[in-house]
Amino acid sequence: MDLHHITPIKTYIKVLALLLFLTFITVIVAKPVSGFDLGHLNTFVAFAIATVKAVAVGLIFMGLKHENKVSRNYFISAILVLLVLFSFLAFDIATREVLVNPL
Amino acid sequence: MSDLLGKNYINCEKGLWSWLTTLDHKRIGIMYLIAIVFFAFLGAVFSLILRYELFSAGKDFLTALQYNKVMTYHGAIMTFMVLVPGIPAVLGNILLPLQIGAKDVAFPRLNLLSWYLLILGAAIAIISLFTTGVDTGWTFYAPYSTGSAQSGTIFVVLGAFVMGLASILTGLNFIATIHQLRAKGMTFMRMPLFVWGLYATSIIQIVATPVVGITLLLLVAERVLGVGVFDPKLGGDPILFQHFFWFYSHPVVYLMVLPGMGVISEVVTAFSKKVIFGYKAIVYASVAIAGVGFLVWGHHMFVSGQSDWAGVLFSFITMFVGIPTAVKIFNWMTTLYKGSIEFRTPLLFALGFLFVFAIGGLTGLFLATLSTDMHFHDTYFVVAHFHYTMVGGAVMAVFAGLFYWWPKICGRMYNELQGQIGFAFVFIGFNVTFFPQFILGAMGMPRRYFDYLPEFEHLHAVSTVGSTIVNTGMVILFVVLYRAWKYGEIAGDNPWNATTLEWQTTSPPPHENFTKEMKVTGGPYDYA
Amino acid sequence: MTMRKHAHHFKDGDHEFSASKMGVWLFLCTEIVMFGVLFVAYFLYHNQYPETFAEGAKFLDWRLGALNTVVLLFSSFTMALGIHFCQKNDSKKAVLNLALTLILGAVFMIVKYYEYSHKFHLGLYPGKFFSYEAAESVNLAMYFSFYFLMTGLHGLHILIGMGVITWVLIRARRGEFNSKYYTPVEGVGLFWHVIDLIWIYLFPLLYLVG
Numbered sequence: 120m121d122l123h124h125i126t127p128i129k130t131y132i133k134v135l136a137l138l139l140f141l142t143f144i145t146v147i148v149a150k151p152v153s154g155f156d157l158g159h160l161n162t163f164v165a166f167a168i169a170t171v172k173a174v175a176v177g178l179i180f181m182g183l184k185h186e187n188k189v190s191r192n193y194f195i196s197a198i199l200v201l202l203v204l205f206s207f208l209a210f211d212i213a214t215r216e217v218l219v220n221p222l
Numbered sequence: 223m224s225d226l227l228g229k230n231y232i233n234c235e236k237g238l239w240s241w242l243t244t245l246d247h248k249r250i251g252i253m254y255l256i257a258i259v260f261f262a263f264l265g266a267v268f269s270l271i272l273r274y275e276l277f278s279a280g281k282d283f284l285t286a287l288q289y290n291k292v293m294t295y296h297g298a299i300m301t302f303m304v305l306v307p308g309i310p311a312v313l314g315n316i317l318l319p320l321q322i323g324a325k326d327v328a329f330p331r332l333n334l335l336s337w338y339l340l341i342l343g344a345a346i347a348i349i350s351l352f353t354t355g356v357d358t359g360w361t362f363y364a365p366y367s368t369g370s371a372q373s374g375t376i377f378v379v380l381g382a383f384v385m386g387l388a389s390i391l392t393g394l395n396f397i398a399t400i401h402q403l404r405a406k407g408m409t410f411m412r413m414p415l416f417v418w419g420l421y422a423t424s425i426i427q428i429v430a431t432p433v434v435g436i437t438l439l440l441l442v443a444e445r446v447l448g449v450g451v452f453d454p455k456l457g458g459d460p461i462l463f464q465h466f467f468w469f470y471s472h473p474v475v476y477l478m479v480l481p482g483m484g485v486i487s488e489v490v491t492a493f494s495k496k497v498i499f500g501y502k503a504i505v506y507a508s509v510a511i512a513g514v515g516f517l518v519w520g521h522h523m524f525v526s527g528q529s530d531w532a533g534v535l536f537s538f539i540t541m542f543v544g545i546p547t548a549v550k551i552f553n554w555m556t557t558l559y560k561g562s563i564e565f566r567t568p569l570l571f572a573l574g575f576l577f578v579f580a581i582g583g584l585t586g587l588f589l590a591t592l593s594t595d596m597h598f599h600d601t602y603f604v605v606a607h608f609h610y611t612m613v614g615g616a617v618m619a620v621f622a623g624l625f626y627w628w629p630k631i632c633g634r635m636y637n638e639l640q641g642q643i644g645f646a647f648v649f650i651g652f653n654v655t656f657f658p659q660f661i662l663g664a665m666g667m668p669r670r671y672f673d674y675l676p677e678f679e680h681l682h683a684v685s686t687v688g689s690t691i692v693n694t695g696m697v698i699l700f701v702v703l704y705r706a707w708k709y710g711e712i713a714g715d716n717p718w719n720a721t722t723l724e725w726q727t728t729s730p731p732p733h734e735n736f737t738k739e740m741k742v743t744g745g746p747y748d749y750a
Numbered sequence: 751m752t753m754r755k756h757a758h759h760f761k762d763g764d765h766e767f768s769a770s771k772m773g774v775w776l777f778l779c780t781e782i783v784m785f786g787v788l789f790v791a792y793f794l795y796h797n798q799y800p801e802t803f804a805e806g807a808k809f810l811d812w813r814l815g816a817l818n819t820v821v822l823l824f825s826s827f828t829m830a831l832g833i834h835f836c837q838k839n840d841s842k843k844a845v846l847n848l849a850l851t852l853i854l855g856a857v858f859m860i861v862k863y864y865e866y867s868h869k870f871h872l873g874l875y876p877g878k879f880f881s882y883e884a885a886e887s888v889n890l891a892m893y894f895s896f897y898f899l900m901t902g903l904h905g906l907h908i909l910i911g912m913g914v915i916t917w918v919l920i921r922a923r924r925g926e927f928n929s930k931y932y933t934p935v936e937g938v939g940l941f942w943h944v945i946d947l948i949w950i951y952l953f954p955l956l957y958l959v960g
Contacts (some may be wrong), residue, residue, distance in 0.1 A: 122768055123929070124836045126830070139820065142953075150227070151807070165954035169959050172950045176794045178520070180830045181943045184635050189401050190775035200429045201786035203516055204469055208794060210957035211465070211532035211938065216951035222888050325759035329767045329930065394776040402769040428776055432784035440791075440899075448878030449895035451791060456877075457799065459888035466787060734758065 124185035134179045141172050227633045227712065230730040242440075245330035246733060248631070249657075250337055251316035257341060258312060259700065266693050268296035271684040272697040273655075275672060279679050290357035291372070297360030302382050303344050305616050306474060309481040310427075311392055313623045314420045316631060318396060320724035320731060321414045323405025323740030328398035332391050339388035347381025348375035359670060361471070362680070364452035364463040376442055379386070383438045386431045393427025396420055405723065407742035411505070414746040415498065416623075416721045418505050419484020419722045422512040426480075430516070434470035437463065461527050468519035476515040478612055479579075480508055482619030483550055486572045488554035489622045490554045493569035494561025497747045500553040507546035507553075516544050520561040524595045531733035533592055540590035547583055551576060565720075567641035571622035574649045578614030582607060586661065605661025606656045613652060621699060628703060629717045633729040634710030640702045647695025654688030721748045754931045767933050774937040778944045785903070785948050792896050805886055806893030809874060809954065815957035816859050819949065825854035826946040829915075829939045830939065832922075836932035841925050844935070848919040851942065855912045862905055869894070896953070900952060907945045914938045 145168040146152055150161050157164070178184045183191055227233075231248045241249055270291050275284045285293065298738040315333065319326055320397075327333050350356055354372040365376055400421050404413070441463070443449045450456030491498040498504065519527060522537030554576060563569070587606045588594050598604060628634050658681040663669075667678050674682065716725040725735050760766040796803045828850040837845035873881035876898040880891035887893075918935045921927065927935055 122764055123837065125834065126795060131827055131830050131834070133828065135823060138823045142819050142823065144817065145954060145958065146812065149812065149954070151812055151904045151958065152279075165958050166951075169951050169954050173947050176826060176943055176947050176950065180826050180946075181940055186775070187772070190772050193776055193779050196780070197429060197782045198786075200516065200783060201790065204433070204465075204787070205790045205793070207520065207532070207535075208462070208465055208790065210535070211461075211528045211538075212794060212797075214529035214531040215527075216529065319759075328759075329773055330757075330759075332773070390777075390780050394773055394780075397776055398769050399772045401772060402765065428779055429783060431782040434785050436784045436787045443877070443899060444897075447876050447895065448891075449876055449899065450889060450892040451795075451895065457795075457802075457892055460799075461795075462794065464789065466791075 121185040124182060126179060126182065130179060134175050137175055138172055141168050144168060228331060228728065229732060230633065230728065231733050232632070232730055232734050239669050245334060247317050247319050247327045247330065247333060248731065250333050251312055253337055253397060254307060254311040254315060258304055258308060261299055261344060265296055265299035265304055266696065268292050268299065270693060272296060272687060276682045277686040278683070279674055279675065279676050284672065286672045287357060291355040293670060294356050294359050294677065296451070298347065298378055298382070301360055303614060305478045306389055307340055308478065308616055309422055309485065309620055310396070310420060311624065313485065313627065314396060314481060317627060317724055318417060318420055319403065319720055320727070320735055321417050322400065322408055323723045323736065323742065324399065324403035325734045327395050328402055329395050332395055336388040336391040339391070340385055343384030343388060345379045346384060347378045349645050350377035353377065361467060362441060364441070364444070364460040366453055368453050370486050371391060376445055379438045381440050383435055386435045389427050390431045393424035396424040397428065405740040405742050411502065412742055412745050415487035415501070415504055416484035418508050419481040422508040423477050423480045425512050426477045426515065430470045430473040432475070435464060437466040461523070464523050465525050468522045470517040472522065473515040475612060476511050479615035480511060482615045483508065485619045485623035486554060486575050488722070489568045489572040489626050490557050491747045492626065492718050493564045495749050496557055496561040498553065499556040501745065503549050507549045510546040511528065511543065514539065514558050518543060521590050522590060525599050537590055537592040544583065544587060551580060565694055567636070567638060567645055568626035569743040570621045570642060570645045571618050571625065574645065575614060575618040577623060578610055579608060582610030582614050583651065587639050594627040598663060600668055601663035602659040602667045602669055603622050604661035605669045606663060609656045621623060624703060628706060629713035630729050632707045633713055634706050634708060635717060636702050636706035640698070644699035644702055647691055647698055651691025651695050655685050655692055658684045722746050755848055763930055769904050770933045771936060774940050778940060781944055788900050789951065789955070790899070795892065799887070799889065799892070802887035802889055806890055806897065809869065810957050812957045814861055814865055816955050818858050818952045821854050821858050821861070822946045822949050825851045826943050828854065829942045833932065833935050833939050836922070836927045836935050838930050839929050841922060844927065845919060845922050848922060852912055852915050853908065855908055855915070858908055859905065862901065867929065897956060904945065904948055904952060911945055913941050914941065
């Protein structure tokens with residue numbers, strides 16, 4: 120790790136450009152904008168792009184790339200915990216014998 | 223009083239204001255102690271009201287609604303205000319920096335803020351007493367809590383949210399302290415086991431508490447705005463509330479007991495004058511309990527309407543909690559084996575812990591087994607089980623820790639005989655209170671009912687007598703501690719000849735804990 | 751430039767900096783988990799009531815969402831530059847960038863204000879205050895409950911973020927920060943980036959996927 124790492128402005132500009140480009144892409148491929156209807160794939164693409172953007176923000180803007188291991192691991196474990204919560208819930212709901220629609 | 227003891231953290235500044243604005247972790251710990259003893263007193267009063275209502279069958283002096291409220295306050299106060307902050311905020315605050323050779327916790331101001339948040343949250347929750355009160359049970363299950371429950375529910379829920387924030391900040395502070403402020407030479411594998419217990423606890427505080435935080439906010443939104451997330455009338459799923467709630471509240475029972483286990487490790491090794499058996503095994507077991515604790519919450523929901531397959535999965539995973547827990551218990555027993563044991567009050571509490579917690583843990587297996595839980599669910603068996611783990615685990619450990627470290631905290635020794643008498647009251651009273659409840663539960667007595675069939679009367683009466691004995695014991699113990707603080711004999715710096723760092727400074731420690739830079743060259747329990 | 755004394759329990763300024771930064775990261779973990787729970791609930795109900803959520807999403811204008819995404823991305827960029835110039839002892843430029851961040855935050859909130867008032871105008875309130883007449887799904891209110899809860903909590907964080915940016919801006923103007931001590935700017939920056947991070951997910955979730 121590098122405590123006082125100074126990221127050059129050039130890197131920041133590149134990342135910003137990447138983020139804007141990805142925002143443009145994600146808007147273009149979205150169903151309400153362009154009418155591309157790929158079913159569930161639409162959702163998948165949108166979140167894949169969002170994840171690339173999030174990683175870029177995390178690594179460069181937030182400096183996770185040069186952050187100490189402990190903070191990085193905690194940050195990752197927070198996301199893991201959410202995955203655990205989501206997967207058990209999804210498992211429960213998917214295997215309920217009758218999913219009663221209360222409405 | 224303190225003139226005999228030299229300059230220390232207690233007498234270095236004077237006046238109430240110097241306490242309310244202090245940044246010294248030891249003083250903040252004492253303030254937590256005072257606040258929590260007060261909350262515990264409130265919770266105990268509610269528990270006695272419950273027990274006396276249940277003393278005989280039929281309505282005695284409470285209506286069913288009043289009974290529900292008293293039961294809710296007992297549960298909510300004891301969990302959110304006593305057990306959750308209990309060991310970490312009192313003993314952890316005072317001892318964590320001392321045990322790792324630091325001058326303070328990483329963020330002293332945040333530490334003080336946590337205390338004020340706890341008080342604020344508690345105040346918000348207690349205000350509800352002057353409104354309609356709250357009758358949901360401490361679990362606030364939807365859709366009752368989102369619908370027809372008493373309107374005071376909002377206060378208690380918001381109070382619990384604010385106290386959750388306090389708990390998060392404490393956990394954050396401890397993790398940063400442990401990572402950043404250890405003395406030279408103290409590697410992770412040279413940390414005292416109490417510190418490891420606190421570390422595992424803090425992880426749970428950081429990752430699980432936000433879940434319950436947002437869930438409680440959603441509950442408030444549900445009541446105020448009718449958002450429909452948990453309300454089936456609006457298309458919501460009340461089981462989702464239980465999922466979110468237990469996702470926090472199951473790990474939180476480990477949050478209560480893990481630091482307690484840390485205390486037991488310290489006490490057992492100090493009073494058998496022997497290196498702890500299987501240091502690394504205990505460390506890994508602590509972390510494993512915290513980790514597995516996140517994967518088992520559904521065992522609270524076997525009869526809630528979650529899917530059968532989810533029930534099977536949660537039941538299966540729950541069994542794994544037994545392994546690290548048993549590892550710890552075997553390690554403590556092996557540490558005692560052939561040690562030069564000194565039966566002082568702290569050790570008695572530690573042995574009491576082993577006895578009570580073993581029963582609590584084993585009955586947990588009955589409840590984790592899907593088929594037997596169908597019978598035991600929502601009976602007194604469950605009530606007895608969690609009192610055996612949480613009161614056995616947390617409260618026995620709190621007293622073990624308080625008596626063990628009291629000479630360090632105030633520089634004076636408690637009266638041994640009086641301490642042991644107090645222990646006898648608590649230990650006997652506790653078992654008399656809760657053991658009959660296992661039998662009641664097995665016979666089919668449902669929990670949270672204010673009345674019961676005549677055949678349950680004898681056991682309920684025994685239980686009520688027991689609760690009176692326990693509470694008498696608690697009063698005795700606090701009087702013993704108070705008298706020690708005021709009039710006790712000077713204890714000396716290391717009355718137990720223990721080896722961890724806190725015993726190498728003066729009693730009570732000075733404001734900055736140590737007069738010189740500490741250096742560590744070996745493990746924490748060097749009794750060889 | 752004044753030299754700042756580190757707190758008594760740290761070895762030196764760097765030690766204090768690294769501890770403080772770790773504290774901020776741990777706090778951000780709790781933020782991620784808290785927002786994450788809302789996302790989890792959204793996913794589950796989206797799966798259960800796809801038509802309701804599709805109908806609700808039609809009321810959102812992706813152009814405004816995209817505009818706000820761009821605004822927040824730029825604000826993250828200026829925030830990063832603010833820290834960069836603190837590290838280089840250039841207070842003037844640091845102040846300028848912090849001020850820009852603040853303005854971009856305000857722009858975000860103004861756009862949000864327009865979006866909200868448009869929905870209130872139609873009667874698309876959350877929960878039981880929902881009064882839109884022409885809804886096809888029975889529980890369209892639930893979609894707007896989620897919409898307002900998630901964007902509302904996010905907007906609240908933007909406001910808090912603007913508050914703390916103002917605080918470091920004032921301190922930066924007084925010249926309190928330099929390459930040796932800029933901890934508050936760093937912490938506020940991390941907080942601001944996390945708000946951006948959450949919006950990066952909120953944008954496709956609410957505006958694009960439907």
